[in-house]
Amino acid sequence: MNFDLTRQQEMLRDTVRQFADSELAPRALELDERGEFPFDIVKRTGEMGLIGIMTPKEYGGTEMGHLARMVAIEEISRVYPPLGFFFQTCHLGHYSIQNWGTEEQKTKYLPSLCKGEKIICDAITEASGGSDPTTTQTTAQLDGNEFVINGRKVYITLAGVADLACILAKTDDKFNTILVEKGTPGFEIVRRENIAGFRTMPVNELAFTNCRVPKTNLIGQEGRGLGIGLTTISVIGRTGVAGIGLGIARGCYEAALKFAKERKLYGKPITELQAIQFALVDINVDIEAAKWVSYYAAWQIDQGKDLRAIGPDIARAKLVSCELANRVAPKAVQIMGAYGVSEEYHIVRRLKDALQLFPAAGTQEIMKATIGRSIMA
Template sequence: MDFTLSRQHEMLRDMVREFAEKEASPQVLEIEEKAEFPHHLTKRMAELGLVGIFVPKAYGGGEMDHLARLISLEELSRVYSALGLILEGTQGAMYALLNEGTEEQRRKYLPPLCRAEKLSCFAVTEPSGGSDLAAMQSLATAQDDYYVLNGRKVFISLSAVADYLLVVTRSPNNYDAFLMERGTPGLEAERRENFLAERCLPVGEIVMTDCRVPKANLVGKEGSGLRTAMACVTVIVRAGLAAISLGLARGAYEGALKFAKERILYGKPIAELQAIQFKLADMEVAIDAARHLTYHAGWLIDQGKSSRELTTPIAKAKLFATDVATRVSLAGTQILGGYGLALEHNMINRLNEALAMVPGGGTSDILRVIIGREIIR
């Protein structure tokens, strides 16, 4: 059993780390303060091949594997988790197009998405909740050469900036997935959530009122929408959030360790205090465990495992990694003391960002339900 990353993966890690530290890091506080979407950084990530990293070269992508995608999300989020969320947010529709879309759809939509000339979002969650997809109320009805969509989606990442929207709705007999284009009459991106963390990331509501969507924009076969949605939630959202949380935890740990080595108390660095060493040891062990779960999930995806086979291991990775990010960020805040609450030290920001990871793709308790059912099955 070889846990060594390939040379290609190592080179990718180095490249993304350099971009995150040298180009993104100096802008983080300003971007958060202005709460404006960082189009320039998104374009730069596309130039580096990160947006379409798992998409074949024939459609403009980097043709790497999903482990590479998770490594890139981890490295970006080590510096600024919003960048990881931007990638994760737009990659859901790309994954659905790649796996369920027609050849015409792939050639039309994937190249501009890979170049970040266009952005996409994945719209599933409704006011009644996101974990019980079968309870969604948005409805699509067939009319001549169109489907007419009505309904409301909430907590949709990139809602205000997405050019293409992968929308999953109920149909009279089943569920379907559609690729909608911004500007469709009746389609409105409404109220934006006022979140405490990742403020540059627009998360908001989407309202569909008698939206006419061509039948050519159906993604997958009729009635396959629920399967498409679950595959995107599992492979892109949950696995992606595990990697983002891992990066968050690493950033918090490294910041706390640096501070502990430099902060002098009782005539010596506080890193020499056993109480601090115990915290640092717990943080490092937890991060290593989260990394193994997350990378294993990526490896399983790359082995071509079915969505059913992936559900539990990816749930484990997301459950544990989000918990680790929260615990490590809180411990880091304690190590920094009063400085931990200062925005310029970026520790309280990381704690807020870690908390924001928990509900995405299913809360911790929902993930425990998934894991528990598999245990007793």
């Protein structure tokens, strides 16, 4: 079994790391303080081929695969996690279109999405909860060749800047996945939520009032929307969160290690104190363990493994990486003392972002339930 990344994947890691260090790091605090969506940075990642990293070349992507995507998200999130969350979120819509969309939908939407010229959001969660999408109340009733959509979606990341929404709605007793373009009459972007982390990624409510869209906006077969949504959340949402968790943990670890090597106490660097050494070792081991659990999940997707069969492996990746990020960030604060809670050392910023990972793409309890079903079968 070969655990090495390919030459292409290693080059990708180096390129993204350089981009993150040179273009994201100097602006990280400023971006969070302003809380405005970084259109210029997103456009830059489109030019680099990162947004279309999973998309076939014929539709404007670079077709590097899911493991490459995780590596890119990890490297970005090591420095600026909100941008990693952008990839995690926008790729939900990309994946739905490229795997279940019509040829017309693929050619119409994917090239501009890959370039960062257009942005898509995925709208499943409602006030009744996100863990059980079968409780969806938003309806899409057929009227001739149009769907008439009514309902509300909540906590939708990127909704405030999206040009296109990929929504889950109920038609009679079945579910459909439907594309709704910004500006469609009856489609309204409502208030922005005040979220602790990922400050530059807008989270909004969406409202649909007799919103009419052509039947050709349906993704996949009629009545198959729930399967499309759940598969996409697993394959894209959970692996994306795993990559972000790894990146946050590595960013905190690297900052704490650098600080510990430079900080002197009792006339010597605090890295010579066994308590500090043990804390850093614990973090290092945890990161390595979570990395391989996460990489394995993404690698299996690239290998074409049955997505239902590897669902528990994907859940493990999300579970361990989310816990990792929220365990490492406080440890980094403890190693750095008062400096750890200073904004200029970027640990607290990362901790707030890490907290956002708990509900993303399914709660930790949902991950455990998914794994539990597989081991009890």
